Amino acid sequence: MKSRDISLAACSYSHVLEIISNKWTALVIYSLENGTIRYGEIQRRIEGISQKMLTQTLRQLERDGLVSRKVTPSVPPIVEYALTPLGDSLIPCMKMLKDWAADHYSEVGKAREAYDTSGAEPVVR
């Protein structure tokens, strides 16, 4: 009987998720893991991301102080992105999530299959 009320706004979980739960955010961070990289290169690395989505995601990360952006005004322009120390500090967390998935995601798959084949009430989807 420790915890009483949990509020959405006050919960730290929600704050992190707000930052990294967007569709492409995690992949972008992942692609920056090994150091500075150009815009176009990121796009080539991440399969299926559109230019708009990549730009949007990077802007958001920049605003949140997780990545830095360096523009070299030439033509064509060169824009390089890198993780800030703050961004770096997130890496271990994401690694942990990744490892969890690597270890347990197959169980989730099985659970889903079992749930779906047994005539249990279907989840909305």
Place this chain on the structure above:
Amino acid sequence: MKSRDISLAACSYSHVLEIISNKWTALVIYSLENGTIRYGEIQRRIEGISQKMLTQTLRQLERDGLVSRKVTPSVPPIVEYALTPLGDSLIPCMKMLKDWAADHYSEVGKAREAYDTSGAEPVVR
């Protein structure tokens, strides 16, 4: 030059986020942390969650094998929820996220403020 392409579908990050990135999921797991608990009690604990959302969230977690559901058919019915071992294994990950937020979220707030007040290009929102 290790990693080449990153695909959304193949990336483990995405799998975890698929599971825990819903609005209420983290809070529900959080409320189950200390053991078995009834539906109504969960709702009372989590500020602002609607019945539909709670049911939906629990169904999803059950389908994913993270929580178990035990129904005692009385009137009114008693439905109890608890974390499965699989669900339990997620707790450390979520704690880590929570700790990261506790340690660094203020920096994110500052970064945002700085970004917004300096006349940088506004993120869409």
Place this chain on the structure above:
DNA sequence: CTCCTTACGCACCTTCGGGTGCGTTACCGA
């Protein structure tokens, strides 16, 4: 002279997660 390139901005459209509100079963206390 024309096309290709980089790193975007902008307008539009679709999808889906989330929210609101109402109905339901069957018992129990006032």
Place this chain on the structure above:
DNA sequence: TCGGTAACGCACCCGAAGGTGCGTAAGGAG
């Protein structure tokens, strides 16, 4: 007799996240 209670299901609505496609600058390659 009537309302309250627990744990939902169902129908409908809304807004935001995400996707598609087009325009753009200025220089270098052909």
